[in-house]
Amino acid sequence: MGEEELLKWAVLNGITDASGSTTSRIVHSLIIATFPQSGGRGLAAARDLKEGELILVVPESSLLNVGSFKGDEHISRLLKTFSHLSDFQLLVTILLREVARGESSKWFVYLQTLPRSYHTFSQFQPFEIQALQVQDAVSTAKYAAAEAHKQWMEAKPFLEDLGLKGRFVTWRAWQWAHATVSSRTLHVPWSNAGTLCPVGDLFNYAPPGAYQAEAIQKTSCCSISDLHAEDISPLEKNLSAHEVCELDACNTGGNLYFTDRLTDGGYDMNLKSYCFYARENYKKGDEVLLCYGLHTNLELLEHYGFLLPFNPNDKVYLGLDEFYGFACDKPQHGSMHIEVDGRPSFQLLAALRLCFVSKAVRQQKGHLALCGQQLSIENDVLVYQRLKERCLALLHEFPSTLHMDSVLEHILSLCSTFDGLIGLLELCGNIKSLSAESQKLLVGSVCGWTALHLQEREFILHELHNFSQHDSRGSGKSASIEDLGLKMERWWLSIRWRFCHKRILHRCVNHCARQLLLLE
Amino acid sequence: MPPKLDPSQVVEVFVRVTGGEVGAASSLAPKIGPLGLSPKKVGEDIAKETAKDWKGLRVTVKLTVQNRQAKVAVVPSAAALVIKALKEPERDRKKTKNIKHNGNISLDDVIEIARVMRPRSMAKELSGTVKEILGTCVSVGCTVDGKDPKDLQTEIDDGDVDIPED
Numbered sequence: 033m034g035e036e037e038l039l040k041w042a043v044l045n046g047i048t049d050a051s052g053s054t055t056s057r058i059v060h061s062l063i064i065a066t067f068p069q070s071g072g073r074g075l076a077a078a079r080d081l082k083e084g085e086l087i088l089v090v091p092e093s094s095l096l097n098v099g100s101f102k103g104d105e106h107i108s109r110l111l112k113t114f115s116h117l118s119d120f121q122l123l124v125t126i127l128l129r130e131v132a133r134g135e136s137s138k139w140f141v142y143l144q145t146l147p148r149s150y151h152t153f154s155q156f157q158p159f160e161i162q163a164l165q166v167q168d169a170v171s172t173a174k175y176a177a178a179e180a181h182k183q184w185m186e187a188k189p190f191l192e193d194l195g196l197k198g199r200f201v202t203w204r205a206w207q208w209a210h211a212t213v214s215s216r217t218l219h220v221p222w223s224n225a226g227t228l229c230p231v232g233d234l235f236n237y238a239p240p241g242a243y244q245a246e247a248i249q250k251t252s253c254c255s256i257s258d259l260h261a262e263d264i265s266p267l268e269k270n271l272s273a274h275e276v277c278e279l280d281a282c283n284t285g286g287n288l289y290f291t292d293r294l295t296d297g298g299y300d301m302n303l304k305s306y307c308f309y310a311r312e313n314y315k316k317g318d319e320v321l322l323c324y325g326l327h328t329n330l331e332l333l334e335h336y337g338f339l340l341p342f343n344p345n346d347k348v349y350l351g352l353d354e355f356y357g358f359a360c361d362k363p364q365h366g367s368m369h370i371e372v373d374g375r376p377s378f379q380l381l382a383a384l385r386l387c388f389v390s391k392a393v394r395q396q397k398g399h400l401a402l403c404g405q406q407l408s409i410e411n412d413v414l415v416y417q418r419l420k421e422r423c424l425a426l427l428h429e430f431p432s433t434l435h436m437d438s439v440l441e442h443i444l445s446l447c448s449t450f451d452g453l454i455g456l457l458e459l460c461g462n463i464k465s466l467s468a469e470s471q472k473l474l475v476g477s478v479c480g481w482t483a484l485h486l487q488e489r490e491f492i493l494h495e496l497h498n499f500s501q502h503d504s505r506g507s508g509k510s511a512s513i514e515d516l517g518l519k520m521e522r523w524w525l526s527i528r529w530r531f532c533h534k535r536i537l538h539r540c541v542n543h544c545a546r547q548l549l550l551l552e
Numbered sequence: 553m554p555p556k557l558d559p560s561q562v563v564e565v566f567v568r569v570t571g572g573e574v575g576a577a578s579s580l581a582p583k584i585g586p587l588g589l590s591p592k593k594v595g596e597d598i599a600k601e602t603a604k605d606w607k608g609l610r611v612t613v614k615l616t617v618q619n620r621q622a623k624v625a626v627v628p629s630a631a632a633l634v635i636k637a638l639k640e641p642e643r644d645r646k647k648t649k650n651i652k653h654n655g656n657i658s659l660d661d662v663i664e665i666a667r668v669m670r671p672r673s674m675a676k677e678l679s680g681t682v683k684e685i686l687g688t689c690v691s692v693g694c695t696v697d698g699k700d701p702k703d704l705q706t707e708i709d710d711g712d713v714d715i716p717e718d
Contacts, residue, residue, distance in 0.1 A: 213554070215554070217556065218555050218556050219555040219556060220555075225555065226554060226555025226556070241620045293621075294562065294618040294621050294623060322556075324557050325553070325557075325619060326620065366586025366587065366588070371588065378585035378586050378588070402582055403582050403585075404581040404585045405581075
C-alpha cells in the first residue's frame with residue numbers, strides 16, 4: 033500500500049516521533065491504520081501514549097507551503113507578480129504544480145497518498161445543496177461553490193505562467209486542490225493559508241467536549257433508534273433519571289478542562305518543526321485524534337467535508353431578529369443559538385427573558401437576566417412557550433420530517449455498494465409503475481417504511497427519482513459509476529446534516545415542554 | 553475554519569475570586585455563561601487551582617479558553633503579593649472582618665515582589681518599582697524591616713539603601 037512508502041519517505045525527510053531513542057522512527061509511536069468508525073484512514077498508537085507527550089515532529093523542510101520555494105527564483109518571482117491573489121489561491125496553485133511535476137517533485141510520494149475525492153461544499157452540486165433544506169446552509173453552500181469557481185478564474189493566469197497545461201488547469205483539478213488545501217492545511221504564522229503537512233494531516237478529528245457526546249447519546253430523547261419505531265411525543269413522558277431539569281441557567285452548559293496546553297499541536301519556532309502532542313492517554317492500538325477547533329456540523333462539512341453524528345458543539349441559529357434588540361450591548365463571547373442538547377444558549381435565554389417583560393421590570397431586574405437568572409415564573413412560562421412554538425413552526429416548514437429523513441438515509445445506506453446503487457436507479461426509473469415486488473422489497477428491508485403516510489412515501493420516492501435524473505443531465509453522456517457514488521455520498525451528507533439539524537429542534541421542543549411541566 | 557490548529561482563536565476572561573473558595577455564581581455567570589460553560593463547574597476548578605498558593609486572598613484570575621480547554625493564570629497584583637508575604641494566620645472571613653494588616657515584611661520580600669511586578673511597572677529602574685511596592689505597603693498598612701515604608705522610600709532616594717539591579 034502507499035502507506036508504507038509514505039512512512040519510508042517520511043523517515044528519509046526527517047519526520048520523527050521525537051522519542052529520543054537512537055532508533056527513533058515514526059512507527060515507534062504511530063502507525064497508519066483504517067478506522068471505519070471515523071470514516072477511513074487515521075493514525076493509531078503503536079505503544080501506550082501519555083497525555084501531553086510529544087508524538088510527531090515534522091521539520092520545516094518537509095512542509096509544503098508558499099514559503100517552501102524560497103530557493104527557487106522563478107517561483108519567487110511569480111509569487112511576487114501574483115501577490116494580489118490570496119494566500120489560499122497561491123497554495124492551491126503551487127499544489128497543482130507539484131502534482132504536475134510528478135516524480136520530480138520532492139513530495140511525490142506524499143501527493144500520491146492524498147485522497148482522490150472530497151466532500152467539502154466547493155464540490156457540492158445544486159441537487160445536493162438544495163437537499164440541505166435549511167436556508168442558512170443552502171446559501172452558505174452556494175456561496176462556497178461560487179467562491180471556489182471565482183478563485184479558479186482569477187488564478188488561471190498564474191497557472192498558465194507556471195507552465196501548467198491540460199488537465200491541471202481544469203475546473204475539476206482546481207476543485208480537488210481547493211478541497212485538499214481547505215481540509216488538510218495546518219496553521220503557520222507566515223501564511224494565512226497554512227501548510228500541508230505529510231503524516232500530520234492523517235489525524236482524525238476529535239471535537240472538544242467529546243465526553244459530552246456520549247452523555248447526549250445516552251440521555252437524549254431523540255436517538256436514531258427511537259425514531260424508527262415510535263413517534264416523538266410519547267418519549268417525552270419517559271424521562272430518564274439523567275435528565276434532571278434545572279431552572280437555574282447557571283447549572284447548564286459544558287465543562288472546561290484545565291490544561292497547560294490549549295492546542296494539540298503547533299509550529300515550534302525553536303525546533304523549526306511542526307509538533308503534535310497526545311491529547312489524552314492512549315493504549316496501544318487506540319486511534320490517536322487531534323482537536324483542531326470548535327466547529328458546528330455545518331462548518332465541518334463546509335471546510336473539511338465530513339460531519340459528526342454526535343457533535344457536542346453543533347448549534348442551531350433561529351434567526352430571531354425580533355429579539356436581537358434585547359441582547360446585551362456587547363455580546364462578546366456568546367451567540368444566540370440552540371445547543372446540541374436542545375437548551376437555548378445563555379445569551380438567547382437572557383434575550384428572550386428580557387423581551388417578554390415590561391420596560392419597568394427590565395430596568396429594575398434586567399441585570400438578573402443578563403446573569404442567567406430567572407426573572408419570574410410567568411416570564412419563563414412565556415419564554416418557553418414561544419420558543420417551543422417557534423421550533424415547531426420551523427419544523428413544519430421543512431418539506432420532510434425527521435422520520436422521513438431517517439428512512440431516506442437508511443435506503444441510501446442499503447445502496448452503499450455499486451450494485452445496490454444500480455438497483456436503486458432501476459427502481460427509481462420505474463417510479464410510476466412500482467411493482468408489487470418492489471413494494472415488498474421496500475417494506476421488508478427499509479426500517480420505518482410502514483410507519484410513513486402515503487404522501488411521505490411519495491415524497492421519498494420523488495426525491496430518489498430526482499437523484500437518478502440529475503446524473504444524465506447537461507453533459508449528454510451519463511456520469512461514471514464513481515461519480516454517481518460520490519454524488520450519492522454528498523447527498524447522504526446533506527440528508528444527514530439536515531437530520532441532525534431537525535433533531536436539535538426536536539430536542540429543544542422537548543426541553544421546553546419539560547421546563548413548562550416543571551414550572552406549573 | 554481552515555487552516556487547522558489556529559492558536560489565535562482564544563477567548564480571555566478575567567474574573568476576580570477569593571483563592572480556594574467558590575465564589576457566588578452570579579459573579580461568574582455573566583462572563584462564563586456566554587462561552588457555553590457551566591459557571592458552577594468553572595468556579596470549582598478555579599478554586600482548586602488558586603487554593604495552592606493564594607488561599608484566602610482576593611486575586612484576579614485570567615482564564616484563557618480555547619476549544620473547551622482552559623489555562624488558569626493568576627494575574628499578580630501588588631497588594632495580593634504583599635498580603636501573601638505577610639503570612640497572616642487563616643481567618644474565617646465571615647466572622648473576623650475589617651482586620652488591620654499590621655505585620656512586618658523584610659526588604660528582601662519587597663525586592664522579590666518588585667521583580668515579579670517589574671513587567672507591569674512604570675518605573676525606569678528596579679529601584680523605582682521597589683518604591684511603587686513600598687507605596688502599596690503604605691496602603692496595606694504594614695511595616696517594612698520595622699520601619700515606615702515612606703521612610704524607606706526617602707532612604708532609597710537618598711542612596712542609603714542599595715537596590716541591586718536584577
